[in-house]
Amino acid sequence: MKYNIIEILFVLALTVITPIVALHYLIFHVGFIYNRDSYPAFYQNGPQTALSLLTFPQVIDNSYIPIVILLYFKIISPMVADWVSYLIFPFAISIPSMYWASRHFLKKFEKLDFWRTLSISMIIAFLYAVTPTAFYFSHWSNYAGFYALLPALIAGVDYSIDKKSPIALAFFSSLTTTDPRGFVFTLFIVITMLIFRKNAKIFLISIPFYILINIRLFLYLFINFHQYSTISFSISQEQLWLNYLNYPLLDSMRGLGLFRPLVPFYSGNKELDFIFSFSMIETGILGYIFINNKKKNIATYLLIIYLILVLVISSYFPFFGNSIQLNVLYPLLNYLSNGWAYQYLWIFLPTYLSEMVLAPIFLLSALVLAKLSKNKLLIPLMIFIIVSQLAFSAPTIASGNYFNNYLPQTPPQSLIQVADFLENHGEGNVITLGNVNPDIKNFYGVLPREISLPFNILEYNNTAKILNAFGVQYVVTPQDFNFNQNDFKEVFNNNEFIIYQNEDFNYKINSPIYLYNFPQDVEYLNNSNALPFYLMYSIPPKYLGGIIGNYTQAEYIAFKAYKAGIYPINLKVKHLPSPTNFTNSIPVNVNDINILSNYPGISFITVGSPSSLNIKVKPGFYTVIIEYITTLNGGTFCLSNGSVKLGVSTSSFYNNINFTILGNISTNGNLTLSFRGNYQSYLLGIILVPKNENFNVDSHVDSQNITSLSYSGNGLGRIYGEEDKESLIPIYINVITFLIVIFIVLQNRLHFPF
Secondary structure: HHHHHHHHHHHHHHHHHHHHHHHHHOOOOOOOEOOOOOOOOOOOOOOHHHHHHHOOOHHHHHHHHHHHHHHHHOOOHHHHHHHHHHHHHHHHHHHHHHHHHHHHHHHHHHHOOHHHHHHHHHHHHHHHOOHHHHHHHOHHHHHHHHHHHHHHHHHHHHHHHHHHHHHHHHHHHOOOOOOOOHHHHHHHHHHHHHHHHHOOOOHHHHHHHHHHHHHHHHHOOOOHHHHHHHHHHHHOOOOHHOOOOOOOOHHHHHHOOOEEEEEOOOOOOHHHHHHHOOHHHHHHHHHHHHHHHHHHHHHHHHHHHHHHHHHHHHHHHEEEOOOOOOOHHHHHHHHHHHHHHHHHHHHHHHHHHHHOEEEEEHHHHHHHHHHHHHOOHHHHHHHHHHHHHHHHHHHHHOOOOOOOOOOOOOOOOHHHHHHHHHOOOOOOOEEEOOOOHHHHHHHHHOOOOOOOOOHHHOOOHHEEEHHHHEEEEEEEEOOOOOOOOOEEEEEEEOOEEEEEEEOOOOOOOEEEEEEEEEOHHHOOOOOEEEEHHHHHOOOHHHHHEEEEEOOHHHHHHHHHHHHHHOOOOOOOOOOOOEEEEEOOOOOOHHHHHHHHHHOOOOOOEOOOOOOOEEEOOOOEEEEEEEEOEEEEOEEEEEEEEEOEEEEOOOOOOOOOOEEEEEEEEEOOOOEEEEEEOOEEEOHHHHHHHEOOOOOOOOOOOOOOOOOEEEEOOOOOOEEEOOOOOOOOHHHHHHHHHHHHHHHHHHHOOOOOOO
């Protein structure tokens, strides 16, 4: 009993000390933290923030649920919750997780005395909590939670098998169910451990309990599967090939990847520091040979899992001046990427698989240290590991705020007042104009329902009508900003910021949809529904009412053809790691990001080297219209029937969307689309208009009305149809099912013979 209390006190003390060491700057600076992918809504109260976290995929994160509960009952403020989450995930919870996991295996396989078990487990836990990998994944609480709790999962599965407890297995598996990837990675660990321990029965029995504990996840997926499937597809398009050919083995061994953490070395002997960074890996792998047969069971599992992960996620390794290619995972991704599984492959990205690399090798090193603790090698080896690992992590720790990534900020009262007004008045979108001080810029950019327009609204005269087309009800400016526009009235002024209301604003617009060239023709927008020309094919033709502003003959013919039921050719492109041929995968580069930002909602096909694509169409004689994006050093798209070749160059100093008539072509059903050039170019579509179709420019266009709603979640400020609102019913059901599991545990009604 005495030792149990001492152990608990030591673990609690280290749990508190570790985040203070890792992020000591934050301890004395409480506030919201704005960084990559994190833009907290500073104006929400506790219950509002809690409810916003109960949406997919955040709702999956079991490790974050305690904070959600504290927020909902107003025990902590949203600012404190945001601030403390960086200290907890992964730095604080890594300590009890890795400590218990190490202790479990040491007590099971090595009968060490209390102090040696305590010392080894605490050292391993602390070093695991402050690795550069831990710092990197701290950007995202769900990834950080998985990283921190993975050791507990590995030991927990082993413990559950030993105790023959399916409920324990369900609970341990729920710990690391933090996001879709966490769910899959958890399944991987559970299944591989059960295979290694040759016990599948406990897994099957644990499934109902796991479902009861996490039923909200399965209900949300069932209710809104199409919505989440669409999100998955877009993520795969942009992220699937991030690590292709760019993931070195030596980085993989240390849990680093293409998005590797900042790992600078102190000036001096960088080569020696680099060697030091492998101390834990060297200890685990080389020390494996010292482990006796009884312990080799779990040690072998840990080593195999570590090596498999490292090899699977690595792209290459240097060998005497040569680069030996690996890319073990990508042949499988290449095969699966052109089938139904494509939209789910983002879950298996090497970037995120690196979350799992370090836990097995740290646990293996704990076993090695335990074995060597029976001779005089323990203390020198522990000193070497501690010095080496801290040298590896020291620059990150010394910064105190992860190299200025985490700088807590407190919102000014003036902007809190602005946000309160916007929250309580109206439902339309908001834009901000003018410059503010850098220390409040983050808050100025995340006001309620705020959107960002990719053009300068002040260049146009009919500002109110234009903004109405984008669902904008309010314009916020600093006090000294000159906003002198018709059809706006001042509705709020606190001597620092002014809010203007758009008197032409309509939350709902019911009309046909009119097309226009974006952004050059926004000045022609009125109080009707409108969409950029490049999104024409995303709307059923029956809702299209016509064209406003300027248009070319090619655009007009394409519009009339679409109204007549003529769609662009369905180009059967492959998902490729790079645009070596026509592909709709999006290689992340500056030009792609610029296009995606300037043209909200756009999708395109890219190609970057001489390529060709065979097309099957209905035989006939056609006028060919091509839609593309001009770009610097763009190549030439050509369409050929074998004897006639029509082409257009896409080279231009600016990125613009063009519709161009290539000419006329006849075909027996086979055409070839080709590309000439060596720079990335962008194709939006090809339309074949039968020559016997006679489109009269003055003909009446039949169309139906459709209702759009102001919605800040869309890049163009409006959605067509009702806004998707997630029900809280799955949460209520999950509370009930969780209480049922707890009741069963307390009543001890489960007895399974194994």
